[in-house]
Amino acid sequence: MTEDDALVIFTPSGKRGRFPLGTPVLTAARQLGVDLDSVCGGRGICSKCQITPGYGEFPKHGVTVDADALSEWNAVEERYKSKRGMIDGRRLGCQAKVMGDVVIDVPPESQVHKQVIRKSATERVIEMDPATRLFYVEVAEPDMHEPTGDFERLAIALRDQWQIEDVEADLHLLRRLQTTLRKGEWKVTVALHKGNHDARHTILDIWPGFHEGGIYGLAIDLGSTTIAAHLCDLKDGRVLASSGVMNPQIRFGEDLMSRVSYAMMNPGGDQEMTNAVREAIDNLSLSIAAEAEVHVGAIYEIVFVCNPVMHHLLLGIDPVELGQAPFALATSGSLSLEARDLGLGNVNRAARVYVLPCIAGHVGADAAAVALSEEPGKSEDMVLIVDVGTNAEILLGNKTRVLACSSPTGPAFEGAQISSGQRAAPGAIERVEIDPVTKEPRFRVIGSDLWSDDPGFGAATATSGITGICGSGIIEAVAEMRMAGLVDPGGLIGGPDQTGTARCVAEGRTHSYVLHDGSAEGGPRIMVTQGDIRAIQLAKSALYAGARLLMDEMGVDTVDRVTLAGAFGAHISPKHAMVLGMIPDAALDKVTSAGNAAGTGARIALCNVAARDQIETTVHQIHKIETAIEPRFQEHFVNANAIPHATDPFPHLAGVASLPEVSFNTAGSGAEGGRRRRRG
């Protein structure tokens, strides 16, 4: 160790180097490539470069840090601390200079590539590397003897102070440039957006002086039924608000194919649907910003994930070709656009849009987003990912190969086509248990943690009432009925004599199960009808058949683990899903929920530019199976009608659930046919 320099060690990275005495900590960090943030370029304005020096003995690092290892606390730091507060022990990296060997810890919030705090164990960790960032620069004043335009000098400042080359600006920004520069006395903050394919940067916005306001992005999962948006802080990735609205295109068609038909039958129909969905998104941007208490004009980016029909309608492309083989997309690659190209006028006028690439046919950008979030292509074991919605996106794969398909399950899982079905909202039955002996049910309702047989349940649900049953509720109800022997493997509900409960009542030629009779309180009578069972059977069969097709193609009979995704998939009980035969058999602890994986994928793409490149590559490696034309789909579909399945063994399930072998087919084995409990 010479007199004139000192050793600087950064944690947690461990990077170290010797620096001349007097070197600012921020400079040392830059030179070592240590992730230490700065927006103001080291001028003591932004305070993003806060660090925590460590003093004393560090045998692990082989260094002793004296009390005077850093320069003295200065006026800039004092001013910042008194105005905004700073944790004791912290210093500003741009102000503190190295005066002796020192260990510097970089707290998470001072990192550029900070990790987004996980809300649940299953939520993917996102590393921040957003396309849009703020940069503070000091621009040279005009000099008549060295003539350059103001914009050119701004570009030079960005190059010299931030090593950013190749900067462009829209015309409307050029209009504001001169005034802003002069108002800021030649010091400005710019919001720069970098394209992911090239290093080109675009100036989206500019403020005089140092701008501390937030910059935000929207991650939007544009589903057939629900448009779900997350408003994220582009500096640290926090989700400030999540909000959803119904897709207004429903009035043109409940599902995708009926919307394509609408476009085919009605000239201009596609444009009606395009306008409707864009207006809904525009309004959603406003409401979600209000909910988060940020200015909608501070939203600079939107990332969209959507299936191909939604994709085309969003873009204003007639989806007619998607209605028939060969299901050719107009374009399947990712798209980088401006929000105004999509008529979205509430967000910042320069806001940029990124649409994830589609895989092919009916397997769209939402499946790509799920792949981005769940990364089946990095899995050691064989994972099945099911994103449950009006269309189910199904991915199967591991490090060797990934397959995908889209299966038209229909809206039964979201409560449509169900007699007492409703969307998930307070008052909807979401969980059901049926005592296999007494056949009596108990249930839980959205809005309360109490079960219906708990005291206080009535009071707790007085406000919402018990209004119907939502998707997760009907799945549990049907599965519980199967386990309680009230529904046979074929899906038939037994009569009161066959089942031994008066809750099974005759309705026409079939039977229904009375889950809750609220008529005494003036509420509805919530039944599970035979029609409900059929609707669920059809939906789950489509799902299972899609999964089976992928398994055939993959050459496997079983999967190692199953991930349930989709806004709704997060709430499905793995055991009940397996009882129903929605998903193939697997160890129950290997069936997990990934929440809204498509939405997570959208957030990842929003917060990390490299992820966009990644998914663009990955989609080419995912092989698509087209359920609509695979000859075996029908066969698999039929076999999957039974609950849980006509032929496939469910060994894991047998170990955890009781599936009575009953039969209520009065035309077949007798009415008293046998209630034989099957133990597996």
Add this chain to the structure above:
Amino acid sequence: MTEDDALVIFTPSGKRGRFPLGTPVLTAARQLGVDLDSVCGGRGICSKCQITPGYGEFPKHGVTVDADALSEWNAVEERYKSKRGMIDGRRLGCQAKVMGDVVIDVPPESQVHKQVIRKSATERVIEMDPATRLFYVEVAEPDMHEPTGDFERLAIALRDQWQIEDVEADLHLLRRLQTTLRKGEWKVTVALHKGNHDARHTILDIWPGFHEGGIYGLAIDLGSTTIAAHLCDLKDGRVLASSGVMNPQIRFGEDLMSRVSYAMMNPGGDQEMTNAVREAIDNLSLSIAAEAEVHVGAIYEIVFVCNPVMHHLLLGIDPVELGQAPFALATSGSLSLEARDLGLGNVNRAARVYVLPCIAGHVGADAAAVALSEEPGKSEDMVLIVDVGTNAEILLGNKTRVLACSSPTGPAFEGAQISSGQRAAPGAIERVEIDPVTKEPRFRVIGSDLWSDDPGFGAATATSGITGICGSGIIEAVAEMRMAGLVDPGGLIGGPDQTGTARCVAEGRTHSYVLHDGSAEGGPRIMVTQGDIRAIQLAKSALYAGARLLMDEMGVDTVDRVTLAGAFGAHISPKHAMVLGMIPDAALDKVTSAGNAAGTGARIALCNVAARDQIETTVHQIHKIETAIEPRFQEHFVNANAIPHATDPFPHLAGVASLPEVSFNTAGSGAEGGRRRRRG
């Protein structure tokens, strides 16, 4: 020479190579890098690849060409010839195959980089290399087992068939893509635009099948007073129509500084001016297309040259900073935009705009265009280029160094501020001769080749009448008056006794010269007044002073040659301009006209993409002098008031023109002061 291949020699390039028998001539040309056009990619559709084979002995090339050197005339060629005609002896390069040694001549019209036919000896030769070109491709049909979007397959076709990578398309083109592909049965023609900074190509338009329609571009010289446009064929560079309109911003201010003042004094005034000029350009695009009998929607490119104030107003940038030192431009670099960014809705909706870079301060893209056209930086000798307009752009230089400045001459040269002044139009006096003995004038009027003393002049000008005097006319008139001794070096018009002609009449305290008295026919009395002389003196002094400033900076006292440019500069008589002292002394045969050099520069940039890169580099090498703040400008201006000059010798001029030493200053030397003819 083996049996299986043959020698192919192309003229005029001289490129040669051996090719297997059966190789199409077009293929051989491609492989040798011979410039032979094809739009249809060798499918026998476009007939751009016509060649002329040469037969017999070619001692120069060392080859003998047999009659069967090429394959036989085939059905495709026959069909084309009978439908469209083909010059005898020609073959289609894509159809004719090499069967023996052969000499192939490529006629000019079959070249991609064809040279634009020169209309005059001084007109710069332009090599075609436009940004927008047509390409015919055959696209693979969608295949459900190899899923790709239609756009992706189109991009693959462009890559495979034309080696064009990195293709993009606007959203509105994606909307038309699927329909067009299917209508064309997977064969389409696309209009591709390549950016000059990168190899990125954008699809501007698409047609089913092979599209033979024209594609056009506008080269626009956006002057303070006149907006001049040339409609060019982007395939061969021909100018199909040239048209101009008055800049509607004149109502906000006659000259640039008054427009800047208008913006400063009136909030929203800059936007008024922006809207006015954009509307004028939008209308001009329509009228010039009509004049050329092409569809305005077939205009795919616009190139603009303009001075910085015009530049900023076109772009919608408040020009206020240009009204005061340091005259900072918002941006000085070139700009690539979309026509719709400028509100130009008549041209093709995807039309692209390129604005040449500005030099600095008041020396704008129009000066850059002049530099592109005249290439002072490549000159061996010292050349002075003067682009005469409301502002004069002046360039001085040679291979070593190029300087530029802008001098505020005012509109006198265009007929404004002149008592009988008018814009150049039929009926305006454009040429004047005054007999030095009799002092009698004769003149020519726009619309007729006859002089006023020719018989038949009256009849020839009966329709237009003799209505006034335009810019070139007033310059000749003043110069002729000087040479005839009617105006003294100081600019004073003499009285009838001093001059010996009754045409010099008293008007108040001064005298005027009666050029033409049309009152007998009910026409105007066209005079040259003392005020007119003063206006011309002031204008020409500003011009000369600007040139002198550059010469000072360059360290020279004389220039080797002078080029007069500007729509008006083309019509100025070099001798008269020198008599007036508008330009420095030089050998008269070294003073030439370059026509509208700024417009030519715009055309060059329109037709040749490499020229855009070239000018972007060159502008950084041109050093700007700011006339407004140079201390010597005033001094040079004052010295230049005299006709031709107070102090600078004009040796060349003295050899060709007679400049009587007279003086009409009655307060000085006496009225009979002396009419001494000075011979130099």
